[in-house]
Amino acid sequence: MTSTQDGSVVIFGSGLIGRSWAMLFASGGFKVKLYDIEQQQITNALENIRKEMKTLEQNGILKGSLSADQQLALISGCTDIKVAVEGAIYIQECTPENLDLKKKVFSQLDLIVDDKVILSSSSSCLLPSKMFVGLKHVKQCIVAHPVNPPYYVPLVELVPHPETDPSTMERTYAIMKKIGQSPVKIKKEIDGFILNRLQYAIISEAWRLVDEGLVSPSDLDIVMSDGLGMRYAFIGPLETMHLNAEGMLDYCNRYSEGMKRVLKTFGPIPDFSGAGLEKVHQEMCARIPVDPAHLAARRQWRDECLMKLAKLKSQMQAE
The missing domain is CATH 3.40.50.720 (NAD(P)-binding Rossmann-like Domain)
Incomplete structure (x- = not known):
């Protein structure tokens, strides 16, 4: 323009x-x-x-x-x-x-x-x-x-x-x-809209997994950044389902029973406080100290990565 x-x-x-x-x-x-x-x-x-x-x-x-x-x-x-x-x-x-x-x-x-x-x-x-x-x-x-x-x-x-x-x-x-x-x-209003409903669902299960001692906070973040995050940067969960089998019908035929079984094991909503909060806070502070300089530097790095990713995505979609 x-x-x-x-x-x-x-x-x-x-x-x-x-x-x-x-x-x-x-x-x-x-x-x-x-x-x-x-x-x-x-x-x-x-x-x-x-x-x-x-x-x-x-x-x-x-x-x-x-x-x-x-x-x-x-x-x-x-x-x-x-x-x-x-x-x-x-x-x-x-x-x-x-x-x-x-x-x-x-x-x-x-x-x-x-x-x-x-x-x-x-x-x-x-x-x-x-x-x-x-x-x-x-x-x-x-x-x-x-x-x-x-x-x-x-x-x-x-x-x-x-x-x-x-x-x-x-x-x-x-x-x-x-x-x-x-x-x-969004066709009509709903509490949390769409992005935050998805984000809160991920945060909730991530918190439970760390709180129950199944994975460390840093490894949990790697699961997202080097796993699901890389995939979801280009395609969403529904397209992922469609591509990970011979279409959506085949995916649900193969995996719906397993998904329902696992979903039933999810625990209650965390309260995000107490010992669990302190544990996650301490590890995050060890990785990124809570002071203006360190936070600003990490945010700048994040923003530059996001911009480069957006450009790469745009280029790939244009091919």
């Missing part, structure tokens, strides 16, 4: 997720207004974005066809909410995962937006029916849940309110595709 898009995008909140969204929309040629209540927050966010974009460009992994300077020129800060939403076609809320706070934000926006702008939340599991309750613009409301970090992981879950207009879903889907994300349409 070499030209800017019509209309602007507002990012409500300048934290980690908000900054990542701002970078994504700028990479797609959108003018971005980064809104926050304090100017210093915005100043810090813009500087963080500038540094990250320059680093990405130097490493050859900046998204979009515009240069870092061209993308940075598309992003501006604003502390006046009315000024921020003027001319906006899309608003992405990125405040902390607190229902009361998000309801307050959308109540504010509901009073000042027009009948065309899309009101979207980055919430990871709060139900749209609870967040958008009582809003006059509810038909324009939707959850667009990104995966952290959004700039490096393309999935976006689109979750409608029961009264969300179908056109809001379609328009949001098109915008996400335009900025290079991989949106999926």
